[in-house]
Amino acid sequence: MSTTLLISIISTAVVYAATVLYAAVGEIFSQRAGIMNLGLEGIMLMGAVSGYMVAVYRQNLVLAMLVVILVGAALGLVFSFLTVTMQADQTVSGMAMLTFGTGLSGFLGKGVSGVNANLAFEPIAIPVLSRVPVLGPSLFDQNILVYLMYLIIPLSMIYLYKTRAGMILRALGENPAALDSAGYNVFALRYAYVTFGSIMTAVSGAVVSLAYTNFWSDGMTSGKGWIAVALVVFSAWNPLTATFGALLFGAISIIGIDVQTVFPQVPSQVFSALPYVATIIALIFTTGNFRGRRSAAPAALTIPYDREKR
């Protein structure tokens, strides 16, 4: 295998990982808090389209990201209101977010569909590091959103396992009643983490439209929101494991494209489907009930917290 091919595989896998990891880490936090948001795909699309629209009309990436964060926060608050305050069924609410986000993004994005923004997060080579053979150009000649992801993964691990707030978060999805009796505000915490998760998901969408494919078209995240949900389960609610999973999916998708050139007689769709097939297989092996192994899912996941019922 040539060095350039290797670099291309790694660097594409890393960018691919970034497109799903923001959402996956956000969803890990949200689910650790006990709320399952299955509407990631819809929120990602909203993030992708809002960021791209600002890029097209205002030519300002910072402003684009601010808008993306606001959109994510707004959707997160709506979802929190439904699931935390109104105690609505989380699966149904997630489907509502999905269809709402998909539909609205398509509608809003009509004007920018196929329009070239001529603006995207360009790779920035990090001085010394990018000169390292193979790893340098593949890991350290990336755009800023990827670098930010490099930071977010260790930070999220430290937050979860080394800080007091992280300990409370781990308890929140397990036994909210115990936290309530210890004087913590279960509702406020869940609002915060669900909203955080939604913001991260919207950013994931922006990574797709502003740093990965660099265009907007209807439904262009093509199931990445679902892959993020799968990663959460696959990783057993651990951001670091999710990172390896995301890199694996990224590698599978790019290898698929490379293999395609070797077997031109096989339809390209077969190879594009590879990450999704991998998702299904990975999910079966990681979450299936083999020999009675217990799932690592937070015990109170999808159960609305109702003070009256404790």
Add this chain to the structure above:
Amino acid sequence: MKKEMDPVLQMKHITKTFGSVTANRDVDLSVYSGEIHALLGENGAGKSTLMNILTGIYRPDGGEIWYKGQKRDIHSPKDAVALGIGMVHQHFRLIPTLTVAENVYLYSGKKSFFLNRDKMEKEIRECSGQYNLQVTPEAYVWQLSVGEQQRVEIIKLLHQGAEVLILDEPSAVLTPQEAQSMFDTLRKMADSGKAVIVISHKMNEVMKNADRITVLKNGRVEDTMPASEADVERLTRGIVGDRTLPEQERGQNSEPETEQRPVQDPEQEARKEAAKAGLQTSSEEPVQGLRQTSPAAAEGAAQGQKHVCGEEVFFMEEVSAKNDRGLPALKKITLSVRAGEIFGIAGVAGNGQRELSEVIAGLRPVTEGKILLSGKDLSKAAMKQHIQEGIAFIPEDRLQTGLVPELTFTENIILKSYESDRYSRRGILQKQNMRDDAKTYAGQFDIRHGGLDLPVGLMSGGNQQKLLFAREVSGDPRLIVAAYPVRGLDIGAAESIRKILRQQSRRGAAVVFISEELEEIFAMCDRVGVLCDGELMGIRAIEETDFQEIGRMMSGEREETK
């Protein structure tokens, strides 16, 4: 024991009602530093309500709480903790995926941003050393035994600086040996100046371990005394009322007790009744639907179960099975039950009882060993075959496994026989037949249902259980497996259920009767097997054993390790 002049805690004229039920009526309670104060009474007597008021979970309708000489309003558990009042609930509030240290620090400790595990663990070791509460700070709570979890709950309170510790039925989940070491710990805490309140319904442990005893009945304080002045007679009088009281007063005291009390509660009463049942109930009228049995037979059964057991109906040999987590739950269990015999399974809950009942009923696969019903091997048979072979199953969670709460009375009646021609023809339910039979059952078993087309989830626990029994025994099963069949029932219902079981055994059914209450097992059973940690510690004929022996067997190997 040192006693200060003023009580550290006083509850004055506390009253609390839930709808039409008065849970606490004008209750006064004084607790001193350095004492173990027992709150004795039946379930439903208002002990837990009173303590929930003290810890801020409920707000009293009237009355005052004085703590350290000041009148206090306690609005939430947080307020109570801030004052130094903490409670260990019956159902622990621990988070299994966190470590012991993390569980403690969720409630107390420095509000630093980062967790300092070394310091956390050191502090907990100090605390556990001081009171001889053995715990491993770095262990995850899901790895701990129930006794250890209880110690973590106590450390949680101590670490929060609690000076008044309340424990709700702390010995209920422990073996006698574990319970004693727990009380020794409580004594240490009292000696160091803390006030300890223990809710209990066990007279003996209270007399042995408490300094003062307050007896509650029907939400009132019935009696309060130093433990040194307590005896069984006085306490019994306080708990269940004085049989020699004037007619009028007795009526006032006992009526709400037996009739209006919430159904979930009266274990204690059931136990007492059970103890008497073996000697007395036979002279009472048998349950309506089963009145074919002659009084003579009933008499015979009651006199120490001298009725003749028939041939061996059920046999299991070296049967092992796993629990829901895939860990071994039953280890090479061998036992047999004869026709007409009631075989009791004793043991602290969670030692394999559920798995055993499910294995016999066919719900849980057997990993090794053989199960024979009248010589027929059922170890690999499907649930359906178990039913067809005549195994009736009364699961411990009657409403989840036994019945479908959302379905109606009528529909629940036919859950196991929906394929019979009587109930379904070409896939169409025969509603009229179903209703006719439901009505018959309701009459026979005296089930008060409020409507045959209402969901059974709305019925009381006692009537749900009677419905379940009606369905299960209707086909004259050869074997009946009943797991905790009277748990949570009121006395009347509990007694009806016991009568049904006795009648069935007299008819010739083999009965496996699982219970935590030794009194009940001694009153009901012909033989008893004791489960501990998934092993059968031994089988004894009831006449040849006593509570002490069974108690020792219940604690099994743990006796050596502790």
